[in-house]
Structures are given as structure tokens and as C-alpha cells.
Amino acid sequence: MKVKTEYLIPGCILNEDVYKSTNIPLLKKKTILTDKLISILHIFLIQTVNVENKLVDGSFYKPEEVIEEDVLIPEEPAIKEESRFISVFLQAVQKYKKLFLNWQSGSKVDLNVIRKEFIPLLRLSPSKEEMLDLHHYGSKNDYHYYHAVAVAVLSVSLGRKYNLSEGELIQLGLSALLADCGMARLPYNVYGQQGPLTSEEYNEVRKHPLLGYKMLEGIPGLTKAALLGVLQHQEREDGSGYPLKTKGKKIHLYAKIIMVCDMYHAMTSERCYRAKQSPYRVLESISKDNFGKIDHYCLQQFIQLISNLSIGVKVRLNNGWIGTIIYIDESVPMRPLLQVENNEMINLLNYSDLYIEQQLGEEESNLSPKV
Known part of the structure; x- marks a missing residue:
């Protein structure tokens, strides 16, 4: 829905890119607005923006005035099928936060509560677009x-590519969800860090897989495989990981899957000391920097x-150019041949400083800048 920027509040989620005089977005689609970002919109004299009907905490957003509303917000909204995944995901985050804060206070992990709260999410099958957008939320x-x-x-989505059974997928999902629960037992609040860790803090953080394993060991309902997923998710194929420097075939499949998903989401997400990528x-x-460190087959399955x-998909590059994919070399799928403005051909293999920023829908693929 389109609203005036004066009615925006922190937690609003942009539903489309915001432009100002150039074809490079001022703010990108799926950006979660903060007080600072809202003030930037005012500074650039942006009058209106298109936002989602929900705030980042999963609650519905009801501004004082709506210019164009894509979906009317009922008093007691039912979750529409196409938005069900994101709705359940956002609610699950708030539930996890509450549980984690309890663990920090010394509470034990209650697997019955966790299964009840999170299995409905783990049984959903998000689309590729929804998975690509996860780091925005x-x-x-x-x-x-x-x-x-x-x-x-x-992790559960990747596990399906391995044809795991329903029970195995649930155990994998629980293992991934609880992989960082050991952070609650660290001697300081790593979740409150506003910058990179010191070497001393990092050494403490490296203990979290073992701390998590000890928190979960002996709890009925978690399989040995799930426990190994928690313990080994920071190990690496070449033995360079932690906490036990386990390598190769000794690393359980669950841990290999969680390892790739953990690395991907961490690198795409906004952090206090780093912008999202x-x-x-x-x-x-x-693929480049972790060759030999993560399971190659697992990574290839994740990329797929x-x-x-x-071929035929339109993408925007980091410099604002928009092009259509003409050819993809399967060995380097992120470096396709593109046809850009004036029918010029650009092979991304030859331009190390250029990369794909996002895939575009038809309504976003206009080469002209939006104002």
C-alpha cells in the first residue's frame, strides 16, 4: 500500500525500491525502516512510499491515511496463502527471541514448547523468492x-533436496534452530555487540556449539543426529573449524547443511558493523572463498x-545497470552473459567489480530511473 512518508513508523517494510533521480535505489525493496531511514526519506523530499501491510514484528500496520491500498486490512485479518510463510516466520522470530532471553536467565530448553511453536513453520515450503528475501526481514x-x-x-528446504523423511526434516530444523542456543550461556551478551568481536570475545564465542550441545544433551525428543548438527555446525571440511576440528566424513550431514545455510544468511544480513549484501x-x-571448507555437493544443492x-531473466547490477541474461555457464552461475542497454553484451566473468544485485520483475525492469 502507498502511504505518505509522514505516517511511516519504525518497523515498516518497503514493498518496492525508492528512487530519487537516478536508477540506483535510494532504499531497496524489503528494507526495514528505522527512525534514521525515515528521516533520510524526508531529507530527500520523498513524499510517498509503498510499504507492506505488516510490520517487521508481524503485527498489521494501519497508517492514518492510505493513498493506494493493494489489500484492505480487515479488523481480524486472515493470513492469505501467498503471505502465510512470511507471517509465520516473523511470528516465529518473536517467539525465539522470548525463548532465548529466558535461556539467558537460566531457564532450561523446553523441547515440547519449541516443537509446538516452530514445527508449523518448518512444515511450510517457501518459494525461491521468499528464501531470497529472508535476509531483508x-x-x-x-x-x-x-x-x-x-x-x-x-536448512529444512535444503534437506528436502536430500529426500529426507518428514521426521528427519523436523529434527534437522530443530537442530538448525537451536544451533546457536549455546550463545545464551556465554559470560557476556554477544547479541548486544555493536561492532566486531575482540579476539578474546571471539574465543568465547567459539565455545557456543559445545555449550549448546551440553544444554540439549539428554533432552527427550532430540536425536543424536540433531545434537551433532548443533555440535558440528561450525566445523569445516578441512578441519579448520571449531570446537573440535572435526573434518570430512566425520561431520554429520545435518551439520553440513546447517553450515552452508548459516554462512549464507550471516553474510547476506545487515549487522551492526556491516551492511547487508x-x-x-x-x-x-x-563458492570462491570457502573452497575445500564446506561440502561442495551441499553448496551446489543450496545454490540450485x-x-x-x-536465461531471459532481467537483473539489476550493483552499478544500476539492468540487463537480460543471455547465457549461463553452470560452473559459474553468478557470472552470466548479459544484454544491457543499447543491446551491448556484458560478460560478468570479465568484470570483477560488477555483480548481480537483484532479479527484477517485469514492473521493475524499466531502464529509465524512477523519480
């Missing part, structure tokens, strides 16, 4: 809570799961 201050739930969703750039970076690039 989060704030830098609450990153870790969004991260836990997003990694669980991505393009999913396509992150997929390429993971998350990437929706294909």
Missing part, C-alpha cells in the same frame, strides 16, 4: 534471532535451491 539489533529462525527454514554476490563469494537465475 531482520534488523541489525535483533539479527541473531532472525538468523536462528532463517537458518532453520533454509546481495544474495548472488554472497553465493559467489562462498536459492538461485532463480535463468
